Amino acid sequence: MTQHLAELARPADATATAGARRTGDWWRDAVIYQVYPRSFADANGDGMGDLPGIRSRLPYLRDLGVDAVWLSPFYASPQADAGYDVSDYRRVDPMFGELADATGLIEDAHRLGLRIIVDLVPNHCSDQHEWFQQALREGPGSPLRKRFHFLPGKGENGELPPNDWESIFGGPAWTRVADGEWYLHLFAPEQPDFNWEHPAVQDEFRSILRFWLDLGVDGFRIDVAHGMVKAAGLPDIGGSDQLKLLGNDVMPFFDQDGVHEIYRDWRRVLDEYTGERIFVAEAWTPTVQRTANYVRPDELHQAFNFQYLGTSWDAEALREVVDLTLDSMRPVGAPATWVLSNHDVTRHATRFANPAGLGTQIRTPGDRELGLRRARAATLLMLGLPGSAYLYQGEELGLPDVTDLPDEVRQDPSFHRQSGQDGFRDGCRVPIPWSGTEAPYGFGPVAGGPSWLPQPASWAELSVEAQTGVPGSTLELYRSALAVRREQAALGAGDSVDWMDAQPGVLAFRRTAADGSSVVVTANTTGEPVRMAAPGRLLIGSGEVVVVDDETVLPADTTAWWAV
Structure with missing residues (x-):
């Protein structure tokens, strides 16, 4: 028996399940x-x-x-x-x-x-935020500058950044303003960092x-x-x-x-x-x-x-x-x-x-x-x-x-x-x-x-x-x-998986709900199909999964869920 995605059950009214979890x-x-x-x-x-x-x-x-x-x-x-x-x-x-x-x-x-x-x-x-704009207008010593990281530069005339930090977007993490001070921005110059020590x-x-x-x-x-x-x-x-x-x-x-x-x-x-x-x-x-x-x-x-x-x-x-x-x-x-x-x-x-x-x-x-x-x-x-x-x-x-x-x-x-x-x-x-x-x-x-x-x-x-x-x-x-994830109590909840023996390149684990129901997840990460015993009733597969007489052919790069 070959099961295709179209044959896998969804709730009769899929919209009724929205928000249905606890x-x-x-x-x-x-x-x-x-x-x-x-x-x-x-x-x-x-x-x-x-x-x-x-x-x-x-x-x-x-x-x-x-x-x-x-x-x-x-x-x-x-x-x-x-x-x-x-x-x-x-x-x-x-x-x-x-x-x-x-x-x-x-x-x-x-x-x-x-x-x-x-x-x-x-x-x-943003450098267009009211606080930052006011800090620029008021200049060095402004109380608002303390809400950001404004510092004098290094070097004889303050021409070097205060430290060697680099922006995540490239270039120095500091930009110098017209009055000579530098401000910190871990990202773009248009994104000044807040000083989170300020109340x-x-x-x-x-x-x-x-x-x-x-x-x-x-x-x-x-x-x-x-x-x-x-x-x-x-x-x-x-x-x-x-x-x-x-x-x-x-x-x-x-x-x-x-x-x-x-x-x-x-x-x-x-x-x-x-x-x-x-x-x-x-x-x-x-x-x-x-x-x-x-x-x-x-x-x-x-x-x-x-x-x-x-x-x-x-x-x-x-x-x-x-x-x-x-x-x-x-x-x-x-x-x-x-x-x-x-x-x-x-x-x-x-x-x-x-x-x-x-x-x-x-x-x-x-x-x-x-x-x-x-x-x-x-x-x-x-x-x-x-x-x-x-x-x-x-x-x-x-x-x-x-x-x-x-x-x-x-x-x-x-x-x-x-x-x-x-x-x-x-x-x-x-x-x-x-x-x-x-x-x-x-x-x-x-x-x-x-x-x-x-x-x-x-x-x-x-x-x-x-x-x-x-x-x-x-x-x-x-x-x-x-839809299947909502229906199966064993999926999503909990904090552990029970790993099962599997062939090289295959992951297999069991999820068990408080009511005793279980789901087995199998994932073939290899580039070749693998044969394995069917863990249970096929719920869904990411590709075409073949089940013949309790034996499964799990295609290359395919995951399947099984009700046990």
């Missing part, structure tokens, strides 16, 4: 979908995604089967770094709409059983938290959560490679122990509110054990597992990082938080299409068929692990990175600076296709209309419309997998 500690096994607002849906036809566009597509996300939606920044911003340079944390940027659109989006989502998580950017603001900064962000909590948001994803606190005296680093967000070097500007006092303070604010509100940390740390520090019981709730994101499609390496993650999170009582793609890294359909070891920003398309097959298998593996999982918009369509964008359309600030990040993040930010055969494929309201980054002609066949109801499509795989 409400207490909902975040422990939630599937959360990242929306990158400028690239999700454009309601007014200006080529830029917006909040009304997102509101119009919320039923799609409900039907997909996710529990919550995380929105990347939509605050007032000059857009020097795609909104991560915030000039006003309480105002919606006009390119995305108005504050009423944000409140309406939150209300609509709640009616549909979806929760809303918004981005918070506390490490830095006014602490007070301001407590107020910002309450502003959005009062409007009904269900949580915050904290940008550069490992930043904010700098080592005393801002010491020089020397010869270390400072430009790697994910590395083993200990940096005086990242992952300082003092940051945890901030999060304990914020947790007290969050706990003033009902409804299981949460914090999610974007914390790039040297080890998973250091990441676990951010999710201790009195701090944050989740922290992205970037070590897992950076792991190649290899059974031994994957098992090692899964064990390390679960072992690190268990002592602090936090769930693992798995992720494969986001707006800062090459989509996993393209990463897995290329040889291992190229990092998380890749410039070549690789083997598209191989990459998609592995990406589907990797997603099913991730969704079978205990804890929460994050999906990045468009991965449910199998979208690859766009690796051939012309230089003149790129907007990633690190692309335009020397020796920083690779600067190819635009490739994962291209607006997603919804329908039709002509760009912008339903992203905007008019066929042939604009999109802020150009979409490939091949994306017509990857649109939501083109894949809906098509057996074996990546969209239908995601819909089915999320």
Whole structure:
């Protein structure tokens, strides 16, 4: 008997399952979908995604089967770094709409059983922020300069930066202003770092938290959560490679122990509110054990597992990082938080299409068929692990990175600076296709209309419309997998896996629920099909799985779930 994806059961009413999980500690096994607002849906036809566009597509996300939606920044911003340079944390940027659109989006989502998580950017603001502009106007000695890191330079006339720190985007992490002082910016010059030792900064962000909590948001994803606190005296680093967000070097500007006092303070604010509100940390740390520090019981709730994101499609390496993650999170009582793609890294359909070891920003398309097959298998593996999982918009369509964008359309600030990040993040930010055969494929309201980054002609066949109801499509795989994950109590919950004996290159583990029901997950990471005893009844496979007389043929680069 051969079972195809189309034959695998979904609930008769898929929409009825949205929000159906338990409400207490909902975040422990939630599937959360990242929306990158400028690239999700454009309601007014200006080529830029917006909040009304997102509101119009919320039923799609409900039907997909996710529990919550995380929105990347939509605050007032000059857009020097795609909104991560915030000039006003309480105002919606006009390119995305108005504050009423944000409140309406939150209300609509709640009616549909979806929760809303918004981005918070506390490490830095925009150089157009009122505080920074006033600090510039008032000059050296201004009290407002103490809210940032303004320092005199080194050298005979202060012509050298205060220390040797480098910007993540390339070049020095210091910019000199007209009066001769320098200010710190770990990212672009348009993004001055706050001084988190200043009480006014602490007070301001407590107020910002309450502003959005009062409007009904269900949580915050904290940008550069490992930043904010700098080592005393801002010491020089020397010869270390400072430009790697994910590395083993200990940096005086990242992952300082003092940051945890901030999060304990914020947790007290969050706990003033009902409804299981949460914090999610974007914390790039040297080890998973250091990441676990951010999710201790009195701090944050989740922290992205970037070590897992950076792991190649290899059974031994994957098992090692899964064990390390679960072992690190268990002592602090936090769930693992798995992720494969986001707006800062090459989509996993393209990463897995290329040889291992190229990092998380890749410039070549690789083997598209191989990459998609592995990406589907990797997603099913991730969704079978205990804890929460994050999906990045468009991965449910199998979208690859766009690796051939012309230089003149790129907007990633690190692309335009020397020796920083690779600067190819635009490739994962291209607006997603919804329908039709002509760009912008339903992203905007008019066929042939604009999109802020150009979409490939091949994306017509990857649109939501083109894949809906098509057996074996990546969209239908995601819909089915999320439906099955809701139905099977053994999936998502818990904090451990029971590894089973398997052939080289194959992962096999059992998940068992409190009611005694079990699911076995098998993943073949090799390039060849493998034969194995069928662990149980096939629930779903990322590819065509053949079961004949209790023997299974698990194809190359394929994951399957089995009810036991």
